[in-house]
Amino acid sequence: MDKIVIHGGARLKGELQVLGAKNAALPLQCAALLGEGPTTFRHVPRLSDVQTMNQLLVGLGCTVEGDRTLTIDPSGVQDGPKEAPYELVKTMRASVTVMGPLLGRHGFARVSLPGGCAIGARPIDQHLRGFEALGAKIRMSHGYVEVKARRLKGARINFDLVTVGGTQNVMMAAAMAKGTTVLENAAREPEVQELAIVLGKMGAKITGAGSSTIEIEGVDNLHGIDHAILPDRIEAGTFAIAAAITGGDLLLLDAPSSHMHAVLAKLEEAGAECRVEPEGLRVIGPDELAPIDLVTRPHPGFPTDMQAQMMVLATLARGQSVITETIFENRFMHVPELCRLGADIHVNGNVAVIRGKARYSGSIVMATDLRASACLVLAGLVAEGKTEIRRVYHLDRGYETIEKRLRKVGAKIRRYHGAPS
Numbered sequence: 001m002d003k004i005v006i007h008g009g010a011r012l013k014g015e016l017q018v019l020g021a022k023n024a025a026l027p028l029q030c031a032a033l034l035g036e037g038p039t040t041f042r043h044v045p046r047l048s049d050v051q052t053m054n055q056l057l058v059g060l061g062c063t064v065e066g067d068r069t070l071t072i073d074p075s076g077v078q079d080g081p082k083e084a085p086y087e088l089v090k091t092m093r094a095s096v097t098v099m100g101p102l103l104g105r106h107g108f109a110r111v112s113l114p115g116g117c118a119i120g121a122r123p124i125d126q127h128l129r130g131f132e133a134l135g136a137k138i139r140m141s142h143g144y145v146e147v148k149a150r151r152l153k154g155a156r157i158n159f160d161l162v163t164v165g166g167t168q169n170v171m172m173a174a175a176m177a178k179g180t181t182v183l184e185n186a187a188r189e190p191e192v193q194e195l196a197i198v199l200g201k202m203g204a205k206i207t208g209a210g211s212s213t214i215e216i217e218g219v220d221n222l223h224g225i226d227h228a229i230l231p232d233r234i235e236a237g238t239f240a241i242a243a244a245i246t247g248g249d250l251l252l253l254d255a256p257s258s259h260m261h262a263v264l265a266k267l268e269e270a271g272a273e274c275r276v277e278p279e280g281l282r283v284i285g286p287d288e289l290a291p292i293d294l295v296t297r298p299h300p301g302f303p304t305d306m307q308a309q310m311m312v313l314a315t316l317a318r319g320q321s322v323i324t325e326t327i328f329e330n331r332f333m334h335v336p337e338l339c340r341l342g343a344d345i346h347v348n349g350n351v352a353v354i355r356g357k358a359r360y361s362g363s364i365v366m367a368t369d370l371r372a373s374a375c376l377v378l379a380g381l382v383a384e385g386k387t388e389i390r391r392v393y394h395l396d397r398g399y400e401t402i403e404k405r406l407r408k409v410g411a412k413i414r415r416y417h418g419a420p421s
């Protein structure tokens with residue numbers, strides 16, 4: 001198992017290229033199942049989650065070629081098992097997003113129920129409620145859910161809560177239903193908008209994506225396309241915080257600033273300078289950080305996927321900050337590890353009270369989930385001495401060769417292969 005070792009203290013300076021978005025790539029790979037003929041995606045990030053999704057698609061009968069440029073041909077799915085096995089779903093919950101396209105195009109899907117994960121229970125009841133409203137029969141047995149329908153029929157679906165995956169899954173099923181579907185209380189995330197753009201290019205009729213009401217007029221068939229995936233707002237936000245906390249100056253090439261307003265507002269509140277420039281987003285760290293209070297919310301609110309990273313900034317600020325996590329019930333796993341490095345954080349339920357001006361000193365810490373591992377990398381960048389992060393396979397799920405890219409802008413960071421777990 002790999003580990004990452006960081007010697008803190010360097011001011012980060014220079015340019016970093018923001019890569020394609022993981023949380024756009026995964027549902028788009030599933031959308032390719034809807035097209036008659038191959039679909040090609042460009043700027044695909046080289047991440048283990050993308051690989052896991054490719055494995056799942058091949059298991060369904062697709063041919064998959066390439067990586068940065070990825071071509072998926074779903075012609076073989078018709079005669080395939082239409083099943084997402086436990087072994088894959090347990091490693092990556094996003095695997096359940098094959099259900100909508102399989103149901104919409106082939107009238108059947110069998111998917112392992114995902115079970116809980118480090119950050120929360122994460123049920124899929126809203127996905128299934130949506131499929132049922134479209135006329136699908138749902139059957140649960142032996143840890144699997146089967147959804148079946150001769151032809152889905154358009155319906156009005158009001159989600160009980162805002163769900164990104166639920167909106168995407170039901171949108172893909174409804175794209176090939178008979179009649180019109182209206183999704184209410186839908187997720188407004190840029191990755192939902194990106195999926196609607198791609199489905200539209202494939203021939204779907206979708207309006208309202210980006211708002212909380214999406215209308216989908218079903219069509220009989222969709223075709224393959226060629227599409228460049230949008231840049232990753234969460235990766236860009238993570239690097240922006242790296243600039244802010246190291247007193248650095250980074251130009252984040254192709255950073256999707258228009259998708260990052262909530263994060264940039266908090267960075268400016270903390271005293272960082274954020275400038276949108278023709279090539280991307282420039283972030284300059286202040287001499288001293290100011291405290292921030294934030295509450296995670298669905299988009300356009302503050303993203304939960306940036307909560308852990310922003311907590312590192314709060315631990316360094318002059319004064320007290322309060323962070324409230326409202327999306328996932330167990331997303332403070334990084335707190336004890338930050339405290340091991342020297343932070344002063346008190347958690348009560350979903351509220352973390354952070355006393356600032358932490359003086360981090362390097363130590364061995366354990367990554368527990370993707371964004372928690374990113375936050376430990378950030379803490380390591382400012383810690384005195386050596387920080388060793390273990391279980392970095394979490395990091396590789398969402399950040400492509402982060403150590404090489406940070407080294408390019410001055411960080412003293414290395415990866416070691418085959419380290420003790």
Ligand code: EPZ
Nearest residue numbers: 023094122123124125126127163164165166305327328370
């Ligand atoms: C997506 O997960 C992202 N993953 C997550 O990013 C992100 O944290 C999350 O959206 C919220 O922004 C991908 O895009 C692959 P949800 P998703 O359905 O779709 C509850 C990362 O770090 N819920 O919007 O699974 C659920 O338990 C990952 O990149 C139900 O109760 O999130 C959660 O509390 C982590 N029933 C809340 O809603 C349902 O049927 C939001 O979940 C569905 C969800």
